[in-house]
Amino acid sequence: MLLLEVDGVSKSFGGIRAVDKCTLEVEAGSIVGLIGPNGAGKSTLFNLVIGTYSPDVGRIVFRDERIDGMPPYEIVERGLAKTFQIPREFRSLTVLENVMVSARGEPGESPVLSLLGLRRVWRREEELERKSRDLLALIGLSELADEPARNLSGGQKKLLELARVLVMDPSLILLDEPVAGVNPTLSLKILSLIEDLRKSGKTFFLIEHDMNVVFNRCDRVIVMHQGRVIAEGKPAEVRAHPAVLESYLGG
Amino acid sequence: MVDLSLVTDLSRAWIAPAFIFAIVALGLNLQWGHAGLFNAGVAGFFGIGAYIGAIFTTPAIGPGPGGPGHLGLVSLFAIFTPYTVLIAFLVGGIAAMVVSGLVGLLIAIPTLRLRADYLAIATLALGAIAVESIRNSDPVTGGVYGILRIPRPWEFGQDVWRTELAYAITAGVIVLLVFFLIQRATRAPWGRALKAIREDEDAALALGKNTYFLKLQAFVIGAALMGGAGALFAGLLRVAVPDSFTPALTFSIWTMVIVGGSGNNKGVIVGAFALTFLEYFTLRAKDWFNLSSFWDIRIFYLRLIAIGLLLIALILFRPAGLVPEPRKVTKKPWILFGSR
Ligand SMILES: Nc1ncnc2c1ncn2[C@@H]1O[C@H](COP(=O)(O)OP(=O)(O)OP(=O)(O)O)[C@@H](O)[C@H]1O
Ligand SMILES: [Mg+2]
Numbered sequence: 001m002l003l004l005e006v007d008g009v010s011k012s013f014g015g016i017r018a019v020d021k022c023t024l025e026v027e028a029g030s031i032v033g034l035i036g037p038n039g040a041g042k043s044t045l046f047n048l049v050i051g052t053y054s055p056d057v058g059r060i061v062f063r064d065e066r067i068d069g070m071p072p073y074e075i076v077e078r079g080l081a082k083t084f085q086i087p088r089e090f091r092s093l094t095v096l097e098n099v100m101v102s103a104r105g106e107p108g109e110s111p112v113l114s115l116l117g118l119r120r121v122w123r124r125e126e127e128l129e130r131k132s133r134d135l136l137a138l139i140g141l142s143e144l145a146d147e148p149a150r151n152l153s154g155g156q157k158k159l160l161e162l163a164r165v166l167v168m169d170p171s172l173i174l175l176d177e178p179v180a181g182v183n184p185t186l187s188l189k190i191l192s193l194i195e196d197l198r199k200s201g202k203t204f205f206l207i208e209h210d211m212n213v214v215f216n217r218c219d220r221v222i223v224m225h226q227g228r229v230i231a232e233g234k235p236a237e238v239r240a241h242p243a244v245l246e247s248y249l250g251g
Numbered sequence: 252m253v254d255l256s257l258v259t260d261l262s263r264a265w266i267a268p269a270f271i272f273a274i275v276a277l278g279l280n281l282q283w284g285h286a287g288l289f290n291a292g293v294a295g296f297f298g299i300g301a302y303i304g305a306i307f308t309t310p311a312i313g314p315g316p317g318g319p320g321h322l323g324l325v326s327l328f329a330i331f332t333p334y335t336v337l338i339a340f341l342v343g344g345i346a347a348m349v350v351s352g353l354v355g356l357l358i359a360i361p362t363l364r365l366r367a368d369y370l371a372i373a374t375l376a377l378g379a380i381a382v383e384s385i386r387n388s389d390p391v392t393g394g395v396y397g398i399l400r401i402p403r404p405w406e407f408g409q410d411v412w413r414t415e416l417a418y419a420i421t422a423g424v425i426v427l428l429v430f431f432l433i434q435r436a437t438r439a440p441w442g443r444a445l446k447a448i449r450e451d452e453d454a455a456l457a458l459g460k461n462t463y464f465l466k467l468q469a470f471v472i473g474a475a476l477m478g479g480a481g482a483l484f485a486g487l488l489r490v491a492v493p494d495s496f497t498p499a500l501t502f503s504i505w506t507m508v509i510v511g512g513s514g515n516n517k518g519v520i521v522g523a524f525a526l527t528f529l530e531y532f533t534l535r536a537k538d539w540f541n542l543s544s545f546w547d548i549r550i551f552y553l554r555l556i557a558i559g560l561l562l563i564a565l566i567l568f569r570p571a572g573l574v575p576e577p578r579k580v581t582k583k584p585w586i587l588f589g590s591r
Contacts, residue, residue, distance in 0.1 A: 052457050076459025088454035090447045094579055101447045102458045106440045109460075111468055114439030115432060125440060125581070148578065164458065 009058030020227030033218035081170035087157035089149035270422035273523035278476030284514035286469035287449030292378035296477035298496030300347035304482025307343025351478020397492030512572030
């Protein structure tokens with residue numbers, strides 16, 4: 001089943017065509033890698049999918065519904081989530097609060113419901129705290145749960161990014177270089193976590209420059225260059241593709 | 252026996268203004284301290300509230316020797332005699348909140364979608380427009396003469412100290428109520444989401460927060476609080492004149508928030524008390540210390556210098572204010588409703 005369809009999408013910034021008539025598909029339950037040289041338009045494509053930018057032309061379809069032009073909160077509500085390439089933590093909130101604030105549909109985020117002090121609102125909050133602490137344990141940040149997020153190291157902030165999207169319980173997760181700057185043991189752990197989550201039915205679409213990750217972990221690989229998709233297919237096919245060798249892999 | 256004139260003076264010139272400005276500071280703190288929304292027109296929202304409150308409580312006077320008149324909606328409540336003024340005061344206070352909140356909404360709807368600078372510009376303009384409109388709407392606001400002899404819900408005739416103390420206590424009770432509500436809402440997930448917006452709005456947006464709606468809520472509630480406080484202020488001064496609502500007032504409220512501790516609801520109340528005390532002190536110092544007439548005028552300028560120095564010292568040594576923002580935002584409140 002097709003989960004995400006990007007169809008002829010373009011996006012320009014002034015004179016720069018960051019994404020140029022891009023067309024691609026993501027199957028439900030797969031791990032799809034997106035690779036390409038710096039400035040190829042990969043992060044911009046992710047921003048288009050999540051609604052941060054809206055496309056100049058083209059369609060983006062998620063679960064048979066057009067989502068292009070929707071504000072991000074409506075897209076997130078439908079089960080998409082994205083991490084930032086460069087972490088965007090809420091600096092003065094604690095690490096735990098950074099995770100908790102990312103959850104979807106918290107009733108306590110309405111001022112009226114929070115004033116009423118309904119027990120069910122706070123039960124939700126307690127459940128969310130438990131879930132968030134579990135996620136922090138999973139990525140090894142339990143110790144730092146009550147520290148302000150600004151105190152984290154660069155790699156720890158990348159991990160926090162991951163916890164923030166996982167708490168949203170999305171069905172399609174866009175990861176912008178999830179293991180860049182993360183130490184090898186932890187990045188192995190994250191990759192096996194991704195594998196486990198995929199088995200439980202989640203779909204991943206990830207940007208990565210580490211070819212070991214891309215060619216060993218992804219079911220399919222899409223290659224972008226200058227805003228266009230220049231190749232796609234199974235890792236082995238893409239690896240041997242002449243255009244990919246020339247523009248990206250070298251060789 | 253205690254000197255009752257001191258009770259009168261403290262209530263009227265320090266405690267009651269401190270409570271009233273504390274409400275304004277809580278409103279600004281909700282906007283700026285929690286949600287990161289800049290408001291350069293605090294005095295405008297406050298002034299609108301003051302006039303709405305005054306129009307509800309003060310008997311109408313027709314145009315005549317005393318100057319132009321105003322609506323005097325108090326006559327609507329004559330059926331509640333002898334509680335006419337009390338009812339007018341309550342209704343006027345609520346109306347002041349509603350009108351200021353609506354004005355806030357009208358400003359926020361177009362500007363909160365844009366970059367942060369636009370809200371600053373629009374509120375700055377509101378501050379100026381509000382005062383000028385008040386000055387030029389003679390039949391409703393009394394124009395430059397203002398609205399005079401504004402009554403209070405509790406008057407004790409010759410016992411001036413009782414009248415003043417009662418009003419200060421009224422303001423204090425309202426501060427407690429407002430503080431309780433705001434503290435509760437900002438410690439809930441709502442406050443956490445506002446702080447996320449303050450820290451990084453684009454990130455909050457991409458994580459699926461309806462940042463526009465959340466900002467709108469914080470801004471409008473803050474503006475409504477400023478309006479309600481304005482109505483209380485009109486009752487305190489017993490007059491409402493356009494000159495009370497200048498940008499200098501906006502500046503004072505900002506100082507209270509920054510000095511007290513932006514983002515901390517308790518802190519900004521401390522800030523309101525500290526800054527109003529400074530003002531009270533400079534007003535009374537010449538009597539207390541038998542200062543020569545040389546200091547009479549100069550002390551007011553010294554106060555401004557003192558505030559400037561205080562701000563500089565604070566920025567250097569306590570940048571987060573006297574009572575800094577708590578590290579953890581969310582706290583479990585008392586559960587009011589619902590079963591286990
Ligand atoms: N907000 C923006 N304003 C202007 N130009 C932008 C903006 N966002 C991206 N671009 C431009 O679009 C192009 C694609 O950028 P993008 O971040 O999508 O690349 P990328 O493939 O993610 O690269 P990298 O691998 O280095 O992360 C670049 O030339 C960049 O300068
Ligand atoms: Mg990128």
